[in-house]
Amino acid sequence: MSQTLLPLLFASLFVAEGLETHTVPSLLDSHPITVYSLSSNSPPSDSQSPLLLLHGRTWSSLSVYHLNPNTPTDLITSLPSTCAPYMMDFRGFGLTPSDSSDTVSPSKCVEDCKTVLKWIAERHGANPNTAEAANYRDQRLPSLIGWSQGALIAQMVSQSNCEYLNKLVLFGSIYNRTLTYPTSSTPLHPPNTLNTKSSSLEDFTIEGSVLPSTASAFSVAALTVDPIKSRWTNLHEFNTLPPSPLSTYRITDTTPVLLITGSHDPYSSPQTQIELFQDLGDRGGGDKSLVVIAGSDHASHLLEGSRERWKKAVNGFLEFGESCSLNSGDTYTI
Numbered sequence: 001m002s003q004t005l006l007p008l009l010f011a012s013l014f015v016a017e018g019l020e021t022h023t024v025p026s027l028l029d030s031h032p033i034t035v036y037s038l039s040s041n042s043p044p045s046d047s048q049s050p051l052l053l054l055h056g057r058t059w060s061s062l063s064v065y066h067l068n069p070n071t072p073t074d075l076i077t078s079l080p081s082t083c084a085p086y087m088m089d090f091r092g093f094g095l096t097p098s099d100s101s102d103t104v105s106p107s108k109c110v111e112d113c114k115t116v117l118k119w120i121a122e123r124h125g126a127n128p129n130t131a132e133a134a135n136y137r138d139q140r141l142p143s144l145i146g147w148s149q150g151a152l153i154a155q156m157v158s159q160s161n162c163e164y165l166n167k168l169v170l171f172g173s174i175y176n177r178t179l180t181y182p183t184s185s186t187p188l189h190p191p192n193t194l195n196t197k198s199s200s201l202e203d204f205t206i207e208g209s210v211l212p213s214t215a216s217a218f219s220v221a222a223l224t225v226d227p228i229k230s231r232w233t234n235l236h237e238f239n240t241l242p243p244s245p246l247s248t249y250r251i252t253d254t255t256p257v258l259l260i261t262g263s264h265d266p267y268s269s270p271q272t273q274i275e276l277f278q279d280l281g282d283r284g285g286g287d288k289s290l291v292v293i294a295g296s297d298h299a300s301h302l303l304e305g306s307r308e309r310w311k312k313a314v315n316g317f318l319e320f321g322e323s324c325s326l327n328s329g330d331t332y333t334i
């Protein structure tokens with residue numbers, strides 16, 4: 001059986017349970033991007049606010065957000081019924097095929113994410129050009145959550161004048177004001193590098209914080225869906241986030257934003273999150289919050305002690321977070 005069919009078969013058997021999959025052609029080059037929604041949310045309802053979740057550097061959204069279907073570790077089925085969650089996989093992850101370059105880069109992820117946000121907005125009947133949407137954000141526009149390296153992609157999307165975005169959640173962002181990625185188009189890994197069991201457990205860094213059954217379910221799901229490492233390239237494109245002198249993104253972004261991180265997250269220290277909080281500017285006076293979850297590492301949404309707190313913080317922000325005017329003149333201060 002071919003390498004592309006195997007994960008597809010396993011994923012549909014074990015991991016994609018209860019999901020509907022959609023293929024959305026990227027506005028960049030028509031590459032087919034796989035998007036997942038809950039079968040129970042089809043067709044979309046007017047009373048639900050859509051939400052798109054982005055995965056990180058190594059594992060597909062399937063294992064990260066849809067672990068153990070219909071249990072509390074299955075994040076997307078345990079969100080409130082007012083929310084219509086979607087997940088996407090970047091090129092070469094999960095059920096999104098690699099493109100002809102067999103690599104994935106931040107700029108391609110940004111374009112693919114913007115494609116999917118537009119597709120979701122249209123599916124939910126949101127129109128960013130109505131007078132209503134110009135004055136306050138239309139709840140039928142999708143909000144966006146990015147985890148880890150996916151939070152950098154989400155931040156780039158938000159700062160690139162994306163009109164199809166409601167609210168933004170940067171979860172365990174690996175933003176680091178003082179880190180400069182070397183300029184290089186050489187992929188991080190050679191072709192066909194296998195992911196390993198130990199790498200699938202790397203995010204669980206606090207002894208006893210994760211149930212052994214959750215850790216092992218994650219490992220099995222992750223290695224089934226992503227047996228081979230996707231090949232990141234051009235990570236220096238992250239150097240263009242403000243306040244870098246190389247910045248190509250606007251610092252006047254007024255999207256309401258929540259930063260959420262674990263107090264013991266080795267990739268996202270409280271110090272880097274405070275700097276990110278400052279670097280996100282004053283949002284035109286709009287909503288900007290930082291939540292630190294005590295006793296949690298990078299995978300707050302999967303740990304017994306932090307999972308419910310994570311959901312309360314994120315749900316509260318998505319439901320009640322203040323919208324701010326799209327037209328306000330934001331000023332940028334550190």
Ligand SMILES: *[C@@H]1O[C@H](CO)[C@@H](O)[C@H](O)[C@H]1NC(C)=O
Nearest residue numbers: 176178179266267268269272
């Ligand atoms: C941020 O980058 C600096 C410089 O490379 C590094 O010393 C520091 O450990 C990084 N912080 C985190 C939380 O990764």
